Amino acid sequence: MTATTPPARPPGRPRAGLDAEVFTATLSTVHEIGYARATVERIATATGIAKTTIYRRWPSKGALIVDCLLDAFGPAPLREGADQAELMSSTIRWIAATIAEPGVGDAFAGVFSDAVSDPALREILSARLQDPYRLALQDALDEPENRVLFFIDVVVGTLLHRMGMTGEPMVDADVDALVAMVLPHFARDVDPT
Amino acid sequence: MTATTPPARPPGRPRAGLDAEVFTATLSTVHEIGYARATVERIATATGIAKTTIYRRWPSKGALIVDCLLDAFGPAPLREGADQAELMSSTIRWIAATIAEPGVGDAFAGVFSDAVSDPALREILSARLQDPYRLALQDALDEPENRVLFFIDVVVGTLLHRMGMTGEPMVDADVDALVAMVLPHFARDVDPT
DNA sequence: TGATTACGCTACCTTAGGTATCGATACCTA
DNA sequence: TAGGTATCGATACCTAAGGTAGCGTAATCA
Numbered sequence: 404m405t406a407t408t409p410p411a412r413p414p415g416r417p418r419a420g421l422d423a424e425v426f427t428a429t430l431s432t433v434h435e436i437g438y439a440r441a442t443v444e445r446i447a448t449a450t451g452i453a454k455t456t457i458y459r460r461w462p463s464k465g466a467l468i469v470d471c472l473l474d475a476f477g478p479a480p481l482r483e484g485a486d487q488a489e490l491m492s493s494t495i496r497w498i499a500a501t502i503a504e505p506g507v508g509d510a511f512a513g514v515f516s517d518a519v520s521d522p523a524l525r526e527i528l529s530a531r532l533q534d535p536y537r538l539a540l541q542d543a544l545d546e547p548e549n550r551v552l553f554f555i556d557v558v559v560g561t562l563l564h565r566m567g568m569t570g571e572p573m574v575d576a577d578v579d580a581l582v583a584m585v586l587p588h589f590a591r592d593v594d595p596t
Numbered sequence: 597m598t599a600t601t602p603p604a605r606p607p608g609r610p611r612a613g614l615d616a617e618v619f620t621a622t623l624s625t626v627h628e629i630g631y632a633r634a635t636v637e638r639i640a641t642a643t644g645i646a647k648t649t650i651y652r653r654w655p656s657k658g659a660l661i662v663d664c665l666l667d668a669f670g671p672a673p674l675r676e677g678a679d680q681a682e683l684m685s686s687t688i689r690w691i692a693a694t695i696a697e698p699g700v701g702d703a704f705a706g707v708f709s710d711a712v713s714d715p716a717l718r719e720i721l722s723a724r725l726q727d728p729y730r731l732a733l734q735d736a737l738d739e740p741e742n743r744v745l746f747f748i749d750v751v752v753g754t755l756l757h758r759m760g761m762t763g764e765p766m767v768d769a770d771v772d773a774l775v776a777m778v779l780p781h782f783a784r785d786v787d788p789t
Numbered sequence: 790t791g792a793t794t795a796c797g798c799t800a801c802c803t804t805a806g807g808t809a810t811c812g813a814t815a816c817c818t819a
Numbered sequence: 820t821a822g823g824t825a826t827c828g829a830t831a832c833c834t835a836a837g838g839t840a841g842c843g844t845a846a847t848c849a
Contacts, residue, residue: 412816412817413824413825414816414817414818414823414824414825415815415816415817415823415824415825415826416814416815416816416817416824416825416826416827417815417816417817417825417826418825418826418827419815419826419827437712437713437714438712438713439710439712439713439714439805440713441713442804442805442806443805443806443807444805444806452827452828453827453828453829454807454828454829455807455808455809455827455828455829455830456826456827456828458806458807458808459826459827462807463806463807464805464806464807509712509713512709512712513709513712513713515709515757515760516705516706516708516709516710516712516760517632517709518760518761519630519631519632519702519705519706519709519759519760520630520631520632520633520702520706521630521632522763525760525761525763528761529761533761549770553770553773555757556754556757556758556761556766556770557750557753557754557774557777559757560750560753560754560755560756560757560758561749561750561753561754562753563753563757564708564748564749564752564753564756565749565753566712567708567709567711567712567718568711568718568721568722568726568749570715570718573749577742577746577749580746580781581750583781584750584777584778584781585777587780587781588773588776588777588780605847605848606793606794607792607793607794607847607848607849608792608793608794608795608846608847608848609793609794609795609796609845609846609847610794610795610846610847611794611795611796612795612796632836635835635836635837636836636837636838637836637837645796645797646796646797646798647797647798647838648796648797648798648838648839648840649795649796649797651837651838651839652795652796655838656837656838657836657837657838
Protein backbone atom coordinates (compact mmCIF):
# COMPACT_ATOMS: atom_id res chain seq x y z
CA MET A 404 0.00 0.00 0.00
CA THR A 405 1.34 3.39 -0.86
CA ALA A 406 1.82 6.08 1.76
CA THR A 407 -1.37 7.92 0.94
CA THR A 408 -4.39 5.67 0.91
CA PRO A 409 -5.60 5.34 -2.68
CA PRO A 410 -8.35 7.95 -2.71
CA ALA A 411 -10.72 5.65 -4.60
CA ARG A 412 -11.44 8.56 -6.84
CA PRO A 413 -15.07 8.84 -7.80
CA PRO A 414 -15.88 8.54 -11.48
CA GLY A 415 -16.29 11.49 -13.75
CA ARG A 416 -14.24 14.52 -14.51
CA PRO A 417 -12.19 15.49 -11.48
CA ARG A 418 -12.33 18.94 -10.01
CA ALA A 419 -9.65 21.29 -11.14
CA GLY A 420 -7.35 22.11 -8.21
CA LEU A 421 -7.93 25.80 -8.10
CA ASP A 422 -9.16 26.51 -4.59
CA ALA A 423 -5.87 28.26 -3.85
CA GLU A 424 -6.29 30.47 -6.91
CA VAL A 425 -9.83 31.33 -5.85
CA PHE A 426 -8.63 32.30 -2.37
CA THR A 427 -5.88 34.47 -3.79
CA ALA A 428 -8.25 36.18 -6.21
CA THR A 429 -10.81 36.68 -3.45
CA LEU A 430 -8.40 38.41 -1.10
CA SER A 431 -6.87 40.60 -3.78
CA THR A 432 -10.30 41.58 -5.11
CA VAL A 433 -11.58 42.39 -1.64
CA HIS A 434 -8.41 44.33 -0.95
CA GLU A 435 -8.75 46.37 -4.11
CA ILE A 436 -12.44 47.25 -4.16
CA GLY A 437 -13.81 46.34 -0.73
CA TYR A 438 -16.00 43.54 0.53
CA ALA A 439 -19.40 44.53 -0.85
CA ARG A 440 -18.13 45.44 -4.31
CA ALA A 441 -16.15 42.21 -4.48
CA THR A 442 -19.04 40.31 -6.02
CA VAL A 443 -18.87 36.62 -6.68
CA GLU A 444 -18.97 37.43 -10.38
CA ARG A 445 -15.84 39.58 -10.09
CA ILE A 446 -14.02 37.07 -7.95
CA ALA A 447 -14.75 34.39 -10.52
CA THR A 448 -13.53 36.60 -13.35
CA ALA A 449 -10.40 37.48 -11.40
CA THR A 450 -9.73 33.79 -10.90
CA GLY A 451 -10.37 33.12 -14.57
CA ILE A 452 -13.30 30.77 -13.98
CA ALA A 453 -17.08 30.98 -14.21
CA LYS A 454 -19.31 32.22 -11.42
CA THR A 455 -21.24 28.97 -11.51
CA THR A 456 -18.08 27.07 -10.68
CA ILE A 457 -17.76 29.07 -7.46
CA TYR A 458 -21.30 28.16 -6.50
CA ARG A 459 -20.64 24.50 -7.22
CA ARG A 460 -17.98 24.51 -4.50
CA TRP A 461 -19.31 26.95 -1.93
CA PRO A 462 -22.98 27.34 -1.03
CA SER A 463 -22.78 31.10 -0.55
CA LYS A 464 -20.45 34.05 -0.72
CA GLY A 465 -20.15 33.94 3.07
CA ALA A 466 -19.05 30.32 3.06
CA LEU A 467 -16.41 31.13 0.46
CA ILE A 468 -15.07 33.98 2.56
CA VAL A 469 -14.96 31.82 5.67
CA ASP A 470 -12.94 29.15 3.85
CA CYS A 471 -10.73 31.91 2.51
CA LEU A 472 -10.10 33.16 6.04
CA LEU A 473 -9.40 29.64 7.27
CA ASP A 474 -6.80 29.36 4.54
CA ALA A 475 -5.31 32.75 5.46
CA PHE A 476 -5.07 32.02 9.18
CA GLY A 477 -4.01 28.41 8.87
CA PRO A 478 -3.28 26.41 12.00
CA ALA A 479 -2.85 28.39 15.21
CA PRO A 480 0.85 28.79 15.99
CA LEU A 481 0.69 27.57 19.59
CA ARG A 482 4.23 26.77 20.63
CA GLU A 483 4.62 23.85 22.99
CA GLY A 484 6.24 24.60 26.29
CA ALA A 485 5.44 28.29 26.29
CA ASP A 486 3.83 29.70 29.40
CA GLN A 487 0.39 31.23 29.34
CA ALA A 488 1.53 34.81 28.95
CA GLU A 489 3.74 33.93 25.99
CA LEU A 490 0.92 31.97 24.37
CA MET A 491 -1.55 34.81 24.75
CA SER A 492 0.88 37.41 23.55
CA SER A 493 1.88 35.45 20.46
CA THR A 494 -1.76 34.60 19.72
CA ILE A 495 -2.79 38.24 19.83
CA ARG A 496 0.07 39.26 17.58
CA TRP A 497 -0.66 36.41 15.17
CA ILE A 498 -4.31 37.45 14.86
CA ALA A 499 -3.37 41.11 14.48
CA ALA A 500 -0.77 40.35 11.82
CA THR A 501 -3.10 38.12 9.84
CA ILE A 502 -5.93 40.64 9.95
CA ALA A 503 -3.44 43.21 8.70
CA GLU A 504 -2.66 41.18 5.59
CA PRO A 505 -4.13 42.68 2.41
CA GLY A 506 -7.78 41.81 2.10
CA VAL A 507 -8.00 39.65 5.20
CA GLY A 508 -9.26 42.35 7.53
CA ASP A 509 -11.82 43.61 5.03
CA ALA A 510 -13.01 40.09 4.32
CA PHE A 511 -13.25 39.28 8.01
CA ALA A 512 -15.14 42.43 8.91
CA GLY A 513 -17.37 42.00 5.88
CA VAL A 514 -18.41 38.43 6.51
CA PHE A 515 -18.81 39.22 10.18
CA SER A 516 -21.23 41.97 9.34
CA ASP A 517 -23.18 39.78 6.97
CA ALA A 518 -23.47 37.18 9.71
CA VAL A 519 -25.16 39.67 12.00
CA SER A 520 -28.43 39.30 10.14
CA ASP A 521 -27.90 35.84 8.68
CA PRO A 522 -28.16 33.06 11.28
CA ALA A 523 -27.04 30.41 8.82
CA LEU A 524 -23.88 32.32 8.04
CA ARG A 525 -23.32 32.98 11.72
CA GLU A 526 -23.42 29.25 12.31
CA ILE A 527 -20.84 28.69 9.56
CA LEU A 528 -18.63 31.42 10.96
CA SER A 529 -18.88 30.13 14.49
CA ALA A 530 -18.48 26.43 13.73
CA ARG A 531 -15.89 26.51 10.98
CA LEU A 532 -13.76 29.49 11.93
CA GLN A 533 -14.12 30.31 15.62
CA ASP A 534 -14.63 26.91 17.22
CA PRO A 535 -11.43 25.20 16.04
CA TYR A 536 -9.28 28.03 17.33
CA ARG A 537 -11.34 28.33 20.50
CA LEU A 538 -10.84 24.65 21.29
CA ALA A 539 -7.13 24.84 20.58
CA LEU A 540 -6.85 27.85 22.87
CA GLN A 541 -8.85 26.22 25.65
CA ASP A 542 -6.43 23.33 25.52
CA ALA A 543 -3.23 25.33 25.23
CA LEU A 544 -4.16 27.99 27.79
CA ASP A 545 -5.98 25.63 30.14
CA GLU A 546 -8.83 28.09 30.49
CA PRO A 547 -12.59 27.40 30.51
CA GLU A 548 -14.75 28.05 27.47
CA ASN A 549 -16.32 31.26 28.69
CA ARG A 550 -12.94 32.85 29.42
CA VAL A 551 -11.58 31.93 26.00
CA LEU A 552 -14.72 33.26 24.32
CA PHE A 553 -14.25 36.51 26.20
CA PHE A 554 -10.61 36.61 25.14
CA ILE A 555 -11.64 36.17 21.50
CA ASP A 556 -14.33 38.83 21.81
CA VAL A 557 -11.81 41.31 23.14
CA VAL A 558 -8.98 40.61 20.72
CA VAL A 559 -10.90 40.07 17.49
CA GLY A 560 -13.56 42.62 18.36
CA THR A 561 -11.02 45.34 19.05
CA LEU A 562 -9.03 44.63 15.90
CA LEU A 563 -12.12 44.48 13.69
CA HIS A 564 -13.57 47.64 15.19
CA ARG A 565 -10.41 49.53 14.36
CA MET A 566 -10.41 48.05 10.86
CA GLY A 567 -14.07 48.85 10.33
CA MET A 568 -13.95 52.42 11.61
CA THR A 569 -10.72 53.49 9.96
CA GLY A 570 -10.30 51.11 7.05
CA GLU A 571 -6.77 50.45 8.24
CA PRO A 572 -5.42 47.69 10.45
CA MET A 573 -4.30 48.52 13.96
CA VAL A 574 -0.77 49.88 14.22
CA ASP A 575 1.87 48.00 16.20
CA ALA A 576 1.86 50.43 19.10
CA ASP A 577 -1.82 49.80 19.70
CA VAL A 578 -1.40 46.06 19.33
CA ASP A 579 1.24 46.37 22.06
CA ALA A 580 -1.31 48.20 24.19
CA LEU A 581 -3.81 45.44 23.57
CA VAL A 582 -1.32 42.83 24.72
CA ALA A 583 -0.44 44.93 27.75
CA MET A 584 -4.09 45.27 28.67
CA VAL A 585 -5.17 41.67 28.13
CA LEU A 586 -2.27 39.79 29.70
CA PRO A 587 -2.54 41.01 33.30
CA HIS A 588 -6.24 40.29 33.28
CA PHE A 589 -5.78 36.67 32.29
CA ALA A 590 -2.30 35.55 33.19
CA ARG A 591 -1.97 33.39 36.25
CA ASP A 592 1.79 33.67 36.15
CA VAL A 593 2.56 37.27 35.39
CA ASP A 594 6.24 37.43 34.68
CA PRO A 595 7.33 40.96 35.63
CA THR A 596 10.29 41.03 33.26
CA MET B 597 -35.13 89.28 20.09
CA THR B 598 -36.87 86.43 21.85
CA ALA B 599 -34.95 83.67 23.59
CA THR B 600 -35.33 81.18 20.81
CA THR B 601 -34.67 82.83 17.50
CA PRO B 602 -37.96 82.90 15.60
CA PRO B 603 -37.58 79.84 13.38
CA ALA B 604 -38.51 81.93 10.34
CA ARG B 605 -40.38 78.94 9.15
CA PRO B 606 -39.86 78.30 5.46
CA PRO B 607 -42.95 78.40 3.30
CA GLY B 608 -44.86 75.36 2.27
CA ARG B 609 -46.27 72.39 4.12
CA PRO B 610 -44.26 71.69 7.26
CA ARG B 611 -42.75 68.33 7.94
CA ALA B 612 -44.79 66.04 10.10
CA GLY B 613 -42.98 65.47 13.40
CA LEU B 614 -42.55 61.75 13.15
CA ASP B 615 -38.83 61.19 13.47
CA ALA B 616 -39.42 59.61 16.87
CA GLU B 617 -41.99 57.22 15.40
CA VAL B 618 -39.56 56.27 12.62
CA PHE B 619 -36.82 55.53 15.17
CA THR B 620 -39.16 53.40 17.26
CA ALA B 621 -40.36 51.48 14.23
CA THR B 622 -36.80 51.03 13.00
CA LEU B 623 -35.55 49.51 16.25
CA SER B 624 -38.54 47.25 16.70
CA THR B 625 -38.36 46.07 13.09
CA VAL B 626 -34.63 45.39 13.35
CA HIS B 627 -35.21 43.63 16.64
CA GLU B 628 -37.89 41.39 15.19
CA ILE B 629 -36.45 40.37 11.85
CA GLY B 630 -32.78 41.41 11.89
CA TYR B 631 -30.85 44.19 10.23
CA ALA B 632 -30.70 42.98 6.63
CA ARG B 633 -34.36 41.94 6.48
CA ALA B 634 -35.41 45.24 8.02
CA THR B 635 -35.75 46.93 4.66
CA VAL B 636 -36.54 50.59 4.33
CA GLU B 637 -39.86 49.57 2.83
CA ARG B 638 -40.78 47.55 5.93
CA ILE B 639 -39.61 50.27 8.30
CA ALA B 640 -41.76 52.77 6.45
CA THR B 641 -44.77 50.46 6.56
CA ALA B 642 -44.21 49.82 10.27
CA THR B 643 -44.13 53.56 10.85
CA GLY B 644 -47.24 54.03 8.77
CA ILE B 645 -45.61 56.26 6.19
CA ALA B 646 -44.30 55.89 2.64
CA LYS B 647 -40.82 54.70 1.79
CA THR B 648 -40.22 57.84 -0.22
CA THR B 649 -40.80 59.93 2.89
CA ILE B 650 -37.93 58.11 4.58
CA TYR B 651 -35.66 58.92 1.67
CA ARG B 652 -36.72 62.57 1.76
CA ARG B 653 -35.30 62.83 5.27
CA TRP B 654 -32.32 60.48 5.24
CA PRO B 655 -30.03 59.99 2.26
CA SER B 656 -29.53 56.28 2.87
CA LYS B 657 -30.53 53.42 5.11
CA GLY B 658 -27.18 53.73 6.89
CA ALA B 659 -27.75 57.38 7.69
CA LEU B 660 -31.17 56.54 9.10
CA ILE B 661 -29.68 53.86 11.33
CA VAL B 662 -26.95 56.20 12.57
CA ASP B 663 -29.52 58.83 13.54
CA CYS B 664 -31.55 56.12 15.17
CA LEU B 665 -28.52 55.06 17.24
CA LEU B 666 -27.80 58.67 18.16
CA ASP B 667 -31.34 58.91 19.45
CA ALA B 668 -30.99 55.64 21.36
CA PHE B 669 -27.69 56.57 23.04
CA GLY B 670 -28.54 60.18 23.69
CA PRO B 671 -26.01 62.38 25.45
CA ALA B 672 -23.18 60.60 27.24
CA PRO B 673 -23.94 60.39 30.99
CA LEU B 674 -20.63 61.80 32.18
CA ARG B 675 -21.11 62.80 35.79
CA GLU B 676 -19.20 65.83 36.94
CA GLY B 677 -16.81 65.30 39.79
CA ALA B 678 -16.36 61.59 39.27
CA ASP B 679 -12.82 60.28 39.09
CA GLN B 680 -11.43 58.64 35.99
CA ALA B 681 -12.14 55.08 37.10
CA GLU B 682 -15.75 55.89 37.88
CA LEU B 683 -16.17 57.67 34.57
CA MET B 684 -14.74 54.76 32.60
CA SER B 685 -16.72 52.19 34.49
CA SER B 686 -20.02 54.01 34.08
CA THR B 687 -19.27 54.69 30.42
CA ILE B 688 -18.63 51.02 29.70
CA ARG B 689 -21.81 49.99 31.49
CA TRP B 690 -23.82 52.67 29.70
CA ILE B 691 -22.61 51.48 26.30
CA ALA B 692 -23.21 47.85 27.20
CA ALA B 693 -26.71 48.56 28.49
CA THR B 694 -27.67 50.59 25.44
CA ILE B 695 -26.35 47.98 23.03
CA ALA B 696 -28.41 45.43 24.95
CA GLU B 697 -31.63 47.33 24.32
CA PRO B 698 -33.91 45.60 21.81
CA GLY B 699 -32.77 46.32 18.29
CA VAL B 700 -29.90 48.63 19.20
CA GLY B 701 -27.18 46.00 19.14
CA ASP B 702 -28.40 44.53 15.87
CA ALA B 703 -28.70 47.95 14.29
CA PHE B 704 -25.24 48.95 15.49
CA ALA B 705 -23.57 45.78 14.31
CA GLY B 706 -25.44 45.96 11.03
CA VAL B 707 -24.58 49.52 10.14
CA PHE B 708 -21.03 48.93 11.27
CA SER B 709 -20.73 46.04 8.87
CA ASP B 710 -22.21 48.00 6.03
CA ALA B 711 -19.68 50.73 6.70
CA VAL B 712 -16.82 48.31 6.18
CA SER B 713 -17.27 48.44 2.44
CA ASP B 714 -18.90 51.85 2.16
CA PRO B 715 -16.51 54.74 2.80
CA ALA B 716 -19.31 57.31 2.68
CA LEU B 717 -21.22 55.49 5.38
CA ARG B 718 -18.04 55.05 7.41
CA GLU B 719 -17.60 58.80 7.34
CA ILE B 720 -21.17 59.31 8.57
CA LEU B 721 -20.67 56.73 11.31
CA SER B 722 -17.39 58.22 12.40
CA ALA B 723 -18.37 61.88 12.27
CA ARG B 724 -21.92 61.75 13.54
CA LEU B 725 -21.79 58.90 16.04
CA GLN B 726 -18.24 58.27 17.22
CA ASP B 727 -16.69 61.73 17.19
CA PRO B 728 -19.11 63.48 19.56
CA TYR B 729 -18.69 60.82 22.21
CA ARG B 730 -14.96 60.63 21.61
CA LEU B 731 -14.55 64.36 22.15
CA ALA B 732 -16.69 64.27 25.30
CA LEU B 733 -14.59 61.41 26.62
CA GLN B 734 -11.31 63.11 25.81
CA ASP B 735 -12.49 66.07 27.81
CA ALA B 736 -13.96 64.17 30.74
CA LEU B 737 -11.15 61.64 31.06
CA ASP B 738 -8.36 64.03 30.19
CA GLU B 739 -6.81 61.50 27.85
CA PRO B 740 -5.31 62.06 24.37
CA GLU B 741 -7.21 61.17 21.23
CA ASN B 742 -5.36 57.97 20.47
CA ARG B 743 -5.99 56.55 23.93
CA VAL B 744 -9.69 57.33 23.77
CA LEU B 745 -9.92 55.80 20.31
CA PHE B 746 -8.27 52.68 21.65
CA PHE B 747 -10.70 52.66 24.57
CA ILE B 748 -13.65 52.85 22.16
CA ASP B 749 -12.19 50.12 19.96
CA VAL B 750 -11.89 47.80 22.93
CA VAL B 751 -15.26 48.48 24.52
CA VAL B 752 -17.46 48.77 21.45
CA GLY B 753 -15.51 46.16 19.50
CA THR B 754 -15.81 43.59 22.26
CA LEU B 755 -19.51 44.19 22.79
CA LEU B 756 -20.31 44.11 19.07
CA HIS B 757 -18.25 40.98 18.50
CA ARG B 758 -20.20 39.18 21.17
CA MET B 759 -23.45 40.45 19.70
CA GLY B 760 -22.45 39.50 16.17
CA MET B 761 -21.20 36.02 16.98
CA THR B 762 -23.96 34.97 19.35
CA GLY B 763 -26.88 37.21 18.44
CA GLU B 764 -27.23 38.05 22.12
CA PRO B 765 -25.84 40.99 24.09
CA MET B 766 -23.05 40.39 26.55
CA VAL B 767 -24.18 39.17 29.97
CA ASP B 768 -23.48 41.25 33.07
CA ALA B 769 -20.73 38.98 34.35
CA ASP B 770 -18.73 39.52 31.18
CA VAL B 771 -19.37 43.25 31.23
CA ASP B 772 -17.93 43.17 34.74
CA ALA B 773 -14.89 41.36 33.36
CA LEU B 774 -14.55 44.01 30.65
CA VAL B 775 -14.58 46.76 33.25
CA ALA B 776 -12.08 44.85 35.38
CA MET B 777 -9.77 44.44 32.42
CA VAL B 778 -9.96 47.95 31.03
CA LEU B 779 -9.74 50.02 34.20
CA PRO B 780 -6.28 48.99 35.44
CA HIS B 781 -4.85 49.59 31.99
CA PHE B 782 -6.07 53.18 31.85
CA ALA B 783 -6.67 54.45 35.30
CA ARG B 784 -4.05 56.79 36.68
CA ASP B 785 -5.63 56.73 40.10
CA VAL B 786 -6.49 53.13 40.75
CA ASP B 787 -8.51 53.17 43.88
CA PRO B 788 -7.88 49.78 45.53
CA THR B 789 -11.18 49.74 47.41
C1' DT C 790 -56.68 82.29 -3.63
C1' DG C 791 -52.11 81.36 -4.91
C1' DA C 792 -47.39 79.92 -3.85
C1' DT C 793 -44.68 76.57 -1.80
C1' DT C 794 -43.38 72.44 0.16
C1' DA C 795 -44.31 67.71 2.15
C1' DC C 796 -46.70 63.44 1.62
C1' DG C 797 -48.47 59.01 -0.55
C1' DC C 798 -48.40 56.25 -4.41
C1' DT C 799 -46.82 53.91 -8.32
C1' DA C 800 -43.59 52.71 -11.39
C1' DC C 801 -39.04 52.04 -12.35
C1' DC C 802 -33.73 51.35 -12.43
C1' DT C 803 -29.69 48.92 -10.85
C1' DT C 804 -26.91 45.70 -8.41
C1' DA C 805 -25.96 41.38 -6.61
C1' DG C 806 -26.79 36.79 -4.62
C1' DG C 807 -28.19 32.62 -6.26
C1' DT C 808 -30.34 28.94 -9.63
C1' DA C 809 -31.30 26.21 -13.95
C1' DT C 810 -29.96 24.41 -18.21
C1' DC C 811 -27.04 22.74 -21.84
C1' DG C 812 -23.19 21.66 -24.64
C1' DA C 813 -18.29 20.70 -24.17
C1' DT C 814 -14.53 18.50 -21.76
C1' DA C 815 -11.71 15.40 -18.84
C1' DC C 816 -11.02 11.24 -16.64
C1' DC C 817 -11.82 6.17 -15.70
C1' DT C 818 -13.05 1.58 -17.13
C1' DA C 819 -14.32 -2.07 -20.13
C1' DT D 820 -11.91 2.85 -28.85
C1' DA D 821 -16.44 3.48 -26.83
C1' DG D 822 -19.35 4.53 -22.85
C1' DG D 823 -20.29 6.45 -18.29
C1' DT D 824 -19.93 10.14 -15.18
C1' DA D 825 -19.05 14.44 -13.26
C1' DT D 826 -17.05 19.08 -13.88
C1' DC D 827 -16.61 23.39 -16.45
C1' DG D 828 -18.10 27.55 -19.08
C1' DA D 829 -21.75 30.21 -20.82
C1' DT D 830 -26.11 32.13 -20.89
C1' DA D 831 -30.29 33.23 -19.20
C1' DC D 832 -33.03 33.98 -15.48
C1' DC D 833 -35.30 34.91 -10.69
C1' DT D 834 -35.63 37.65 -6.55
C1' DA D 835 -34.71 41.07 -2.99
C1' DA D 836 -33.46 45.49 -1.82
C1' DG D 837 -31.46 50.18 -2.12
C1' DG D 838 -32.62 54.17 -4.28
C1' DT D 839 -34.98 57.57 -7.82
C1' DA D 840 -38.62 60.02 -10.71
C1' DG D 841 -43.03 61.84 -11.45
C1' DC D 842 -47.59 63.04 -10.25
C1' DG D 843 -51.67 64.14 -7.76
C1' DT D 844 -52.99 65.62 -3.08
C1' DA D 845 -52.73 67.91 1.38
C1' DA D 846 -51.09 71.52 4.53
C1' DT D 847 -49.46 75.92 5.68
C1' DC D 848 -48.49 80.93 4.96
C1' DA D 849 -49.21 85.43 2.83
